Amino acid sequence: MKQSFVFSGSGGQGIMSAGITLAQTAIAMQKHSTFLPEYGPEQRGGSAKCTVIISDAEIISPLPKKCDTLIAMNELAYAKFIGDVKEGGTVVVNSSRVKTTARDDVKTISVPVDDVALELGNVKVANTVLIGVLIGATGIISKDVVIAALSKKFKEKSPAIMELNIAAIEKGIELGSKA
Amino acid sequence: MAEYKRPQSLKPMATPYCPGCLHALATRLVADVIDELQQSQNAINVVSVGCSALNLYTWKGDVIGAAHGRAPAVATGIKRCLPDRLVFTYQGDGDLAAIGLAEIMSAANRGENFTVIFANNQTYGMTGGQMAPTTLIGQKSTTTPFGRDPMTTGYPLKMCELMAVLEAPVFVARYALNSPKGVMDAKKGIRKAFELQMAGKGFTFIELLTNCPTNWGMGPIDTLEYMNTNTIPYFKPGIYKDKESEA
Amino acid sequence: MEKKFMKGCEAIAEAAVRGGCRFFAGYPITPQNEIPEYLSWRLPQVGGAFVQGESEVASINMVYGAAATGKRALTSSSGPGISLKAEGISYLASAQLPAVIVNISRGGPGLGSIQPAQSDYLQATKALGHGGFRAMVFAPATLQEAVDLTYNAWEYAERYRNPVMILMDGCLGAIMEEVEFPEMKELTADNVKEWCLDRIDGREDDHMITPILPEPLLEKLNIGKGMQYKMWEKLDTKVEEFMLEDAEYVVVAYGIAARVAKEAVLRLREEGCKIGMVRPITLYPFPKASLNNLDYTKVKGVIDIEMTIPAQMREDIELQVKDRCPVYEYGRSGGMLLDDDGVYEAIAKIVKGGE
Numbered sequence: 090m091k092q093s094f095v096f097s098g099s100g101g102q103g104i105m106s107a108g109i110t111l112a113q114t115a116i117a118m119q120k121h122s123t124f125l126p127e128y129g130p131e132q133r134g135g136s137a138k139c140t141v142i143i144s145d146a147e148i149i150s151p152l153p154k155k156c157d158t159l160i161a162m163n164e165l166a167y168a169k170f171i172g173d174v175k176e177g178g179t180v181v182v183n184s185s186r187v188k189t190t191a192r193d194d195v196k197t198i199s200v201p202v203d204d205v206a207l208e209l210g211n212v213k214v215a216n217t218v219l220i221g222v223l224i225g226a227t228g229i230i231s232k233d234v235v236i237a238a239l240s241k242k243f244k245e246k247s248p249a250i251m252e253l254n255i256a257a258i259e260k261g262i263e264l265g266s267k268a
Numbered sequence: 269m270a271e272y273k274r275p276q277s278l279k280p281m282a283t284p285y286c287p288g289c290l291h292a293l294a295t296r297l298v299a300d301v302i303d304e305l306q307q308s309q310n311a312i313n314v315v316s317v318g319c320s321a322l323n324l325y326t327w328k329g330d331v332i333g334a335a336h337g338r339a340p341a342v343a344t345g346i347k348r349c350l351p352d353r354l355v356f357t358y359q360g361d362g363d364l365a366a367i368g369l370a371e372i373m374s375a376a377n378r379g380e381n382f383t384v385i386f387a388n389n390q391t392y393g394m395t396g397g398q399m400a401p402t403t404l405i406g407q408k409s410t411t412t413p414f415g416r417d418p419m420t421t422g423y424p425l426k427m428c429e430l431m432a433v434l435e436a437p438v439f440v441a442r443y444a445l446n447s448p449k450g451v452m453d454a455k456k457g458i459r460k461a462f463e464l465q466m467a468g469k470g471f472t473f474i475e476l477l478t479n480c481p482t483n484w485g486m487g488p489i490d491t492l493e494y495m496n497t498n499t500i501p502y503f504k505p506g507i508y509k510d511k512e513s514e515a
Numbered sequence: 516m517e518k519k520f521m522k523g524c525e526a527i528a529e530a531a532v533r534g535g536c537r538f539f540a541g542y543p544i545t546p547q548n549e550i551p552e553y554l555s556w557r558l559p560q561v562g563g564a565f566v567q568g569e570s571e572v573a574s575i576n577m578v579y580g581a582a583a584t585g586k587r588a589l590t591s592s593s594g595p596g597i598s599l600k601a602e603g604i605s606y607l608a609s610a611q612l613p614a615v616i617v618n619i620s621r622g623g624p625g626l627g628s629i630q631p632a633q634s635d636y637l638q639a640t641k642a643l644g645h646g647g648f649r650a651m652v653f654a655p656a657t658l659q660e661a662v663d664l665t666y667n668a669w670e671y672a673e674r675y676r677n678p679v680m681i682l683m684d685g686c687l688g689a690i691m692e693e694v695e696f697p698e699m700k701e702l703t704a705d706n707v708k709e710w711c712l713d714r715i716d717g718r719e720d721d722h723m724i725t726p727i728l729p730e731p732l733l734e735k736l737n738i739g740k741g742m743q744y745k746m747w748e749k750l751d752t753k754v755e756e757f758m759l760e761d762a763e764y765v766v767v768a769y770g771i772a773a774r775v776a777k778e779a780v781l782r783l784r785e786e787g788c789k790i791g792m793v794r795p796i797t798l799y800p801f802p803k804a805s806l807n808n809l810d811y812t813k814v815k816g817v818i819d820i821e822m823t824i825p826a827q828m829r830e831d832i833e834l835q836v837k838d839r840c841p842v843y844e845y846g847r848s849g850g851m852l853l854d855d856d857g858v859y860e861a862i863a864k865i866v867k868g869g870e
Contacts, residue, residue: 345566
């Protein structure tokens with residue numbers, strides 16, 4: 090099984106970081122994965138997009154035309170990439186920023202991840218909430234493995250940041266599985 | 269009394285330079301100093317493009333030919349890999365002050381621990397006497413047949429003065445090779461530069477004012493006098509930077 | 516063996532260090548900046564030197580100097596910067612100095628686009644500089660292949676005393692995949708080249724490294740190089756031949772394009788089409804035999820897929836096909852990427868439509 094995910098939003102929203110976390114978690118689960126960022130001239134504030142592929146078999150092409158799942162963190166990204174989702178695919182939208190949706194041939198999961206993150210204490214963990222939503226909704230990766238990965242990643246920063254991220258992923262999973 | 273003989277660092281052959289050309293003397297001074305410092309096996313001569321390239325055939329010791337203007341970059345690569353070797357570039361004015369301006373300024377600014385020997389004869393000798401970045405105002409060349417006009421070609425570049433404003437270089441000096449005193453001073457300067465390099469002090473720059481009887485269209489003796497009356501008043505000999513002594 | 520999930524540029528940089536690279540000089544240009552950034556801290560760890568040059572021109576000439584000392588030297592850039600390095604690459608070839616040059620290519624011509632493209636095939640294979648020399652060009656399609664080819668690139672460069680190019684597009688430079696790194700090569704004094712400027716072997720004779728030669732010697736050098744290029748073709752051509760046995764259509768693609776094309780080939784096979792692929796791994800020497808020896812009683816068409824328009828490899832393909840069947844091309848250009856559906860549809864149209 091081969092699945093493709095497009096993460097999109099603006100620079101600073103943790104798009105790349107979320108994509109890498111998903112890919113690394115898949116690899117930790119003995120799957121194959123590629124992460125392809127779309128690089129732009131802007132270092133901050135511009136649009137951000139990356140494509141993650143997860144597969145049981147070796148990944149041949151990393152350049153799918155259409156993705157199975159789109160994650161849109163803002164209105165602009167949603168408008169730009171909604172057309173690239175396969176029919177019957179999944180779209181996870183940050184409803185804190187994306188107010189209108191355009192397609193009814195895809196499954197749309199709306200979670201106000203910015204607001205959820207703010208409630209948890211820091212808007213910066215919105216991308217972690219998002220990964221939680223993805224796990225809750227699709228089950229593509231395991232909760233335990235992603236928590237282990239995040240713990241490893243944030244352990245050196247501070248226990249508080251680590252705990253915040255774990256709380257974020259758990260909240261995300263909860264919201265995702267309800268969707 | 270010291271015996272006057274051919275330096276070990278030069279091959280036993282006639283210099284390929286034109287009769288009366290001070291390039292030959294400049295090369296000889298460098299070779300003499302390297303002999304005196306017993307560095308002939310340790311030195312690496314980075315030769316540039318122009319008449320200075322003739323060094324490739326006369327130099328006895330390790331030698332490498334660099335692309336036009338790129339000798340300071342080549343020397344950077346060599347010295348970073350072989351820090352214990354005595355590395356120097358030998359460059360003319362077209363090579364160093366026109367096509368290679370970025371490389372010389374940047375290597376100097378990085379404080380690369382090698383020595384630049386800059387022979388300034390105010391012309392492109394090898395290609396037949398075109399205007400050089402150092403050609404004097406009013407001086408004729410094949411591309412300034414009526415004399416260099418600053419309104420269209422700017423002014424002769426003073427490399428020592430440019431080098432001296434950089435923070436990193438440790439020794440920057442200019443000597444004129446048209447008099448015995450100039451020659452003696454130049455030899456001392458070259459020695460000092462090499463000694464500073466061997467002590468790991470950093471970038472050293474020696475400009476040698478030379479002539480070009482062939483392309484200036486003068487007899488060798490006349491070129492020496494021309495240097496006194498024209499070259500030296502513009503390119504003033506002297507020590508422009510001496511970080512060690514200042515310290 | 517350790518497996519790492521790593522970005523293409525960084526994987527190449529680490530592979531270079533493990534392959535014995537101890538000198539790097541380069542200048543910032545997208546999309547290859549992660550190579551110098553990585554090496555700026557990595558090389559000093561292994562006693563190597565990193566210099567950020569003032570230009571591409573200076574950087575390749577620093578590499579020329581470093582290579583002359585016998586150290587394994589590397590530079591990297593993208594199209595516009597490779598053009599600037601052309602002078603120095605030619606000098607490396609002339610002075611018979613081994614070095615590795617990485618091109619993470621982007622849209623061209625001109626400043627073009629910073630987005631990925633395979634726009635430098637002709638430059639890499641035909642004219643990396645003036646004077647009519649060639650360099651081996653390796654074109655990996657996966658990061659693992661990039662690691663393996665980079666790791667061994669100096670073996671070729673030193674064996675033939677000639678520059679070697681690794682040509683990858685911006686996609687492969689930016690992509691993250693799992694790679695396995697080989698052990699660090701330990702280069703001992705035995706590796707000191709008999710021609711280099713180093714005197715660590717205690718030699719007393721003098722060495723001259725020169726990019727200029729008297730005419731008869733230059734002619735001799737060039738005759739030797741010509742013979743060498745023929746030898747590369749025999750000994751060093753690398754190619755992947757995929758499902759060619761009964762193929763009626765043969766796709767030719769390298770690097771990222773080959774990955775996208777392979778996906779299409781598999782899809783068409785599932786649909787019953789007799790289609791295969793030739794993937795050059797060395798662009799120079801070009802895998803001539805793979806195309807020349809196809810059974811043209813069966814093959815109805817050869818399809819060149821490249822992430823550049825017009826296709827640049829096409830002439831090399833046509834020289835081998837020799838009008839025995841039609842040659843088609845499909846590509847994207849300017850930083851617009853190939854994609855699975857686009858390539859599939861383009862090939863399917865030819866194969867199924869019988870065009």
